[in-house]
Amino acid sequence: MLRTHTCGELSEQQCGQSVTLCGWVDSYRDHGGGLFVDLRDRYGVTQVVFNPPDTPVDAIEASKGLRSEFVIKAVGNVAERPEGMANPKLATGAIEVRVTEFQILNKSLVPPVVPNGQELPGEDLRLKHRYLDLRRPAMQRIMMLRARMIKTMRDHCTQQGFVDIETPVLGRSTPEGARDYLVPSRVNQGTFYALPQSPQLYKQILMVAGFDRYMQVARCFRDEDLRADRQPEFTQLDLEMSFVDSDDVIGVIDGLVARLAKEELGLDVPTPLPRMTYDEAMERFGHDAPDLRFGLEIIECTDLAAKSDFGVFKNVAKSGGRVRAINVKNGLSQYSRRGIDALTEFVKEFGAKGLAWFRAEEDGKLGGSIAKFFSEELLAEFGGRMAAEPGDLILFSADQFAATCRVLHALRTKIAREMKLTKPGEMHFSWVEEFPMFDFDEDEQRWQAMHHPFTAPLERDLAHLEDDPGKCRAQAYDLVINGSEAGGGTIRIHDAEIQQKVFSLLGIDEATAKERFGFLLDALQYGAPPHGGIALGIDRWVMLFGELENIRDCIAFPKTQKATDLMTEAPGTVDAKQLKELGVKIDA
RNA sequence: GGCGCCGUAGCUCAAUUGGUUAGAGUACUGGACUGUCGAUCCAGUGGUUGCGGGUUCGAGUCCCGUCGGCGUCGCCA
Numbered sequence: 001m002l003r004t005h006t007c008g009e010l011s012e013q014q015c016g017q018s019v020t021l022c023g024w025v026d027s028y029r030d031h032g033g034g035l036f037v038d039l040r041d042r043y044g045v046t047q048v049v050f051n052p053p054d055t056p057v058d059a060i061e062a063s064k065g066l067r068s069e070f071v072i073k074a075v076g077n078v079a080e081r082p083e084g085m086a087n088p089k090l091a092t093g094a095i096e097v098r099v100t101e102f103q104i105l106n107k108s109l110v111p112p113v114v115p116n117g118q119e120l121p122g123e124d125l126r127l128k129h130r131y132l133d134l135r136r137p138a139m140q141r142i143m144m145l146r147a148r149m150i151k152t153m154r155d156h157c158t159q160q161g162f163v164d165i166e167t168p169v170l171g172r173s174t175p176e177g178a179r180d181y182l183v184p185s186r187v188n189q190g191t192f193y194a195l196p197q198s199p200q201l202y203k204q205i206l207m208v209a210g211f212d213r214y215m216q217v218a219r220c221f222r223d224e225d226l227r228a229d230r231q232p233e234f235t236q237l238d239l240e241m242s243f244v245d246s247d248d249v250i251g252v253i254d255g256l257v258a259r260l261a262k263e264e265l266g267l268d269v270p271t272p273l274p275r276m277t278y279d280e281a282m283e284r285f286g287h288d289a290p291d292l293r294f295g296l297e298i299i300e301c302t303d304l305a306a307k308s309d310f311g312v313f314k315n316v317a318k319s320g321g322r323v324r325a326i327n328v329k330n331g332l333s334q335y336s337r338r339g340i341d342a343l344t345e346f347v348k349e350f351g352a353k354g355l356a357w358f359r360a361e362e363d364g365k366l367g368g369s370i371a372k373f374f375s376e377e378l379l380a381e382f383g384g385r386m387a388a389e390p391g392d393l394i395l396f397s398a399d400q401f402a403a404t405c406r407v408l409h410a411l412r413t414k415i416a417r418e419m420k421l422t423k424p425g426e427m428h429f430s431w432v433e434e435f436p437m438f439d440f441d442e443d444e445q446r447w448q449a450m451h452h453p454f455t456a457p458l459e460r461d462l463a464h465l466e467d468d469p470g471k472c473r474a475q476a477y478d479l480v481i482n483g484s485e486a487g488g489g490t491i492r493i494h495d496a497e498i499q500q501k502v503f504s505l506l507g508i509d510e511a512t513a514k515e516r517f518g519f520l521l522d523a524l525q526y527g528a529p530p531h532g533g534i535a536l537g538i539d540r541w542v543m544l545f546g547e548l549e550n551i552r553d554c555i556a557f558p559k560t561q562k563a564t565d566l567m568t569e570a571p572g573t574v575d576a577k578q579l580k581e582l583g584v585k586i587d588a
Numbered sequence: 589g590g591c592g593c594c595g596u597a598g599c600u601c602a603a604u605u606g607g608u609u610a611g612a613g614u615a616c617u618g619g620a621c622u623g624u625c626g627a628u629c630c631a632g633u634g635g636u637u638g639c640g641g642g643u644u645c646g647a648g649u650c651c652c653g654u655c656g657g658c659g660u661c662g663c664c665a
Contacts, residue, residue, distance in 0.1 A: 033622035047625070068615085087625055096623095110598060110616065118614085118626070119600040124657045177665035197665090224664040225589095349591080349661070452665050506665095550658090561658065 002073055002105075008044025010092050014078040021046060021097060022105065024135065025070045026116050035063045038090075039074065039097075040115070042140050047087070047096040048074045054098035063099075069108035069115070069132075075101045123552070127566040130557055142554050146542045149260060150217055153237045153538070156256045162215035162239065167202035169195060169219070174516050177452070179223035181232075189583035195221035198535055200452060201520045203240040204492055207531040208523045214240045217538065226561045228550040229484065229540060233559065239489075240533030246475050249489055249534050250275075250431060253479060257429050264545055267427060275431040278473070285412065286324075286405035288435070291483025292428045294421035296326045296412045298404075304381055305398065310373035312356065316398040323398040326408055326415075327386045331393025332359055334419050343395065346414060352407045356396040360388040413483065424547070428482055434458065435476040438469050438505065446507050451476050453506055454499070454520075455490040456532070465501050479536065481544050489534025494524060 003022040010019065026040035034051035049055070050063040054077060066072065076099040087093030113121050113132040120126075126133040133139055154164065173180045173194035180194035196202075198220050206214045218238045226232065241249060254271040261267040274292075281290050284297050305313035305323035313323050328335070335343065344355040358366040358379075366379045366388060374382070386394050395411055397404040416422060437457050438447040447469055449455065456475045457465060464472035475491035493499045499521070503513050513521060542554040552558035559565055579586065 027625075029624045029627050031621060031624065031627080034624090036624050036627085038625070049623085051622070082623065085623060085625090090625080093625090112598060114599075114615080116626095117599075121599060122595085122657070124595095125599080127657090174665095178663085222664060225662085227664090228659070230664070449665050455665095560656090562656085566657090 006043035007039050007041040007046040008091060010046055010078055010095055010097070012080060012094055015080050015095065017078050018075065018100070019078055019097060020073060020075045021048065022071070022073045024108075024115070025066050025068055025072065027068070028066050030064060034060060035066070037063070037066060037072075037074075038116075039072070040135075044091050046092045047081075047090070048076060048102075049096050049098050050102075051098065054100060056100070059099065059102060062104075063102065066104070067108065067110075069111045069135075070104055071106040071108070073103045073105055074099045124560075124566060127552075127558070127560065130567050134556060139553070142542065142546050142548065143556060145264065145546055146538075146554055149264065149542055149545065150237075150538060152260055152263060153256065153536075154215070154217065156259060157213075157215040157237075157239065157252075160213070160252060160255075162213040163211050165206060165211065165214050165216060167196070167199040167206075167216060167218065171196050171202075174201070176449075176516070181221045181223050184582040184584050186582050197222050198236060199238050200454075201517060203238060203533060204454065204520060204528075204531065205523045207240055207242045208526060208528045210242075210529075212242045214238075214533075218535075223563075226559070226563065229543065231539065231551055231555060231558055232563045234551075235538040237487075237536040237538055238533070239535070240531060242529040242531045244491070244530070244532055246433065246477055246491055246532065249491075249532055250433075250477055253487070253534060253536070257479075260541075260545070261427060261429070265425070265427065269427070269429060273429050273431055273479075275433055275477075277434040278432055278436065279434070281432050282401075282405055286407075286409035287412075287483075288432055289478060289480045289483055289485040290409075290432075291413065291416065291422075292430055292480075293423075293426050293482060294416045296328065296416060296421070298324050298326055298408050298412075299386055301325050301382065301385060301396070304378065304385060307378055308374050310356070310370055312354070312398050313373075313396075321398065321400045322404050323396060324404045324408060325386060325394050325396045326412060327388060328393040328395060328415055328419070329389075330391045331395075331415070331419075332391050334415075335393055340393070343411065343414075347397070347407050347411060350406045350410045351403055352397060352399065356398065358382065358386075358388070358394040360390050360392040360394070362390050364388070364390055366394070422482075426482075427544070428480075430480050431477050432480055433477040434473040435478070436470065437461075437465075437472040437474045437502075440470065447505050449502075449506055450474065451488070451490050453502055453508065454492045455502075456493045456498070457502075462498070465498070465505065469505050475532065477534070479534075481541070484540055484544060485537075486540050486544065487534055487536035489532065491530070491532030494528045494530050496521075496525065499524070 004020045007021055007023045021039055023039040023041040026038040026045055029036040037048045038045050039048050050060050074097060076097040078095050079098050081094060081096050111132050113126055113129045115132060115135040170183060170193040173182065173192065178197050183193040185191045185193060199216060199218050203214050216238045218236050219233060220236050221233050223232060254273050257273060258269045258271050261269040278288055281288055286298055302317050302323045306317035308314060316323055340357055347355050356370050358368045358371065361367045366383050371379060388394060397407040436450050437455065439450050441448045451474060458473045458475055461472045477489060478485055479487040493502065539551050539554055543551050546554055548554055557565060
């Protein structure tokens with residue numbers, strides 16, 4: 001090693017010792033007679049001093065050439081700082097290293113991204129010079145958090161008997177679901193591998209193979225448009241277990257949640273984690289991944305709305321729609337008339353035609369522009385139903401059920417953010433289970449699997465496969481952290497007859513099924529044990545544990561919204577020779 | 589694919605209603621300084637206002653197109 005210590009570990013204990021530190025020049029202060037350098041590595045910052053009499057004159061002269069981000073090796077004596085010169089802002093601030101000799105290991109250009117900078121440069125610059133951005137203590141903290149979290153996940157699973165098995169990255173395209181990233185085959189021209197959207201089929205086959213408990217930290221790929229919490233390439237903790245039901249899989253993850261929350265955040269999370277059904281989540285929160293850190297629960301008002309003279313409410317109630325509302329406690333302090341107008345514009349983005357609202361007046365009565373369509377008694381009933389108190393703002397959505405969910409969920413989330421209803425560092429973990437097996441695709445006029453076509457229905461809903469697929473619920477469960485879907489899994493079908501029914505409902509005929517995943521169906525016929533599993537989005541977990549606003553900040557080398565890498569400039573063009581070998585022609 | 593925000597010095601930002609030679613902080617360069625820690629003081633360098641076109645006596649500012657970054661809807665079984 002070129003160094004004897006890191007820049008984070010020296011204290012009064014080493015006073016008098018000669019040490020050697022290596023690191024980057026975080027900052028320097030030139031005083032003419034001497035020079036101070038804050039030397040940085042990933043462990044911390046230590047002040048190294050180039051001053052007489054410890055430092056020879058020629059070394060002091062040479063030190064004047066030091067600049068930001070130069071890499072140096074400094075040999076010197078650890079000394080307590082002079083009286084009153086300790087720096088409490090620095091972990092090593094009680095001491096300094098008085099340099100006796102030093103060496104510039106490497107110079108640096110003027111860095112466009114300054115690791116200790118007060119102002120964060122634009123994200124495009126940070127991504128282009130990611131090696132500089134990753135030197136920032138905030139990024140180093142997150143990368144180390146990520147590494148610890150993944151290690152804990154592996155440890156937790158290993159301790160419970162899971163076997164870590166790698167599955168192929170070069171696989172076969174299965175056209176349902178997200179778009180695949182494709183890799184042309186050179187040896188078999190005209191054919192393509194697909195990068196996995198998840199190791200789903202392989203892990204089920206590993207259950208058939210008898211591995212009983214499988215785990216993998218798996219890289220997954222989806223060629224879809226990006227979001228703040230979505231990357232085209234992401235990492236999952238992928239699990240599969242044999243001879244289990246939903247509770248067993250959930251139990252493994254409950255333990256992991258409690259352990260990670262304790263170790264990384266110091267939080268005591270009681271287990272089992274709370275659970276609610278999908279139907280309850282949609283009724284109470286309008287979303288299948290509700291943020292339970294705050295209230296703003298949805299309240300059913302269709303019966304009251306039907307009694308009013310307000311055309312919108314009456315018509316919706318008559319036509320089988322729903323009138324639902326949220327009570328924004330003390331909302332009038334946040335939303336003036338203009339604020340409510342802004343909310344109205346906002347809900348239009350989600351397909352609402354308008355936003356009906358009441359305000360709770362000083363005397364507790366409900367008022368507002370639509371109040372005239374309601375009798376005194378009816379207003380009082382609304383007030384009672386909503387538990388309205390002076391200052392409250394009541395917002396309605398009147399539409400078909402799904403539309404009210406969309407609008408009220410959007411409002412809930414936006415208002416919680418604007419009214420700061422969540423506390424920093426607050427974490428809420430819960431499960432949503434019993435998802436519908438299918439949803440109906442209006443465009444294509446057919447049923448689609450809500451999860452994937454191997455998801456097992458609830459025992460008690462088996463009959464619905466025949467009479468009413470829309471009512472059939474799945475043995476599916478999603479882990480929700482602070483309103484984010486942090487993982488999801490299902491118990492799989494291991495019965496050929498049920499599998500056949502599901503396929504035919506989805507309009508997948510025998511030939512298609514055989515072509516797309518015949519290998520899995522084959523395997524399932526050779527003694528497949530009952531099995532199920534789950535996949536957790538590791539990037540999202542790190543993002544939530546690290547309180548980050550976007551997923552890129554917890555990935556060392558992320559892609560931009562257009563799925564490019566600004567540092568390597570991937571994707572890039574390739575030689576005509578390479579294309580020829582692959583038998584690929586560019587049609588553009 | 590739709591909608592929205594943004595792009596000015598190495599970096600972070602400013603520039604009144606379209607009006608003089610596009611400014612500030614920081615960084616950088618040179619100088620001063622024996623204890624600083626966002627060092628301080630003095631001086632200086634640094635600009636095709638993303639790119640292309642248009643309107644105008646005059647464009648960083650307005651219009652059209654385009655490129656790039658971000659957010660969001662669609663999409664993500």
